[in-house]
Amino acid sequence: MADEERRIHNCDQRSPVLEFCHEALAKSVKLEQCGATSPGFVAGTSSVAWPIATLMARYLCSRPELVRGRSVVELGAGVGIVGSAAAALQVARRVILTDWEGALPLLERNRERLAEDSVEIHVGKLEWGCEEDQAALLKGNDGGFDLILASDVIIAGFYTDRLAASIVALAKRHPDTTVLIGFEFREELH
Template identity: 30%
Template sequence: MWPFNDPFWAIYWPGGQAISRYLMDNPDVCRGRSVLDLGSGCGASAIMAKRCGAEHVTANDIDTVAGVVTIMNSELNKLEPPVCSADNMISSEPKPFDLILLGDMFYDETLATTLHGWLDRCIQTHNTTVLIGDPGRAAFEGHNFHRDLHHLAQYELPQSVREENYGLVHSSVWSYRPRLQGKQ
């Protein structure tokens, strides 16, 4: 089932590519803000947030090797590395981030449901902005939180990425803004 020879953090996934491109096209989204790249993998979105002027960036991935890779990629890009954390933030109390970036995190129904609840708490507690990058995987498209997503951008994927991702041709960026309970 796993189509890659490399570990997951070695791949620049389509959702992460879309988020990075969106930040590059819209640097004011993260300029001067505190940013969390959740499930950061290779750290590309965290690196782009730093490049676009984020005041504080945390790259979070439960695989400690992803933090090492993020530091290496930051150095290759001649940037001070972000703070790297391997804590499972999804099961913790929300921290006061202005912006949370999630690329390719909604690949599984159970994880999508857990993320949904945690993101709601982040938004309710800290008024956090949430951006999600995804190429349209079934667990993402079919989840009930999809009604609270607002499409921001769509990007064509390079041919090599299409081949590595079962022929997916584009990836989108969405803003997640849930309706508050009791309000329409």
């Protein structure tokens, strides 16, 4: 299939393996995704890459000082491009990719795939606004995060209020926490 035929929302959502390359990375980041025709597809947005994730990953790679020595969490990681790029820079203290329970099997497979290339990430469950999930993440991470990432998570009807509650809960113990949210207005999704 031609590359342009696989593009949905200006992103290749049909290829079973995504490859993210950047000159700041020792090796490209290869991640599995499960498009709508894949047996591993999970309805919603968590099984495939979205365009802003790649842009955010490039942004982080061009500014490794944002990640260096920091504890990083990605909210609504989906396939995990953003958090994986942060981890692949090999300068973060710790990187955790989070999503809802249905997305965790894919994130775990991508964690294993990255480990084969000596890139370490952790995977955690986070239902936005769930105090129990937030507490579990905080407990395992010295009580907070220095950098909170979220890409392609602001979509009409996707519990933005709960997302905000999780950001506040995960950031409140670190007054200098940086929050980066990537968003693309998609007229067809409102």
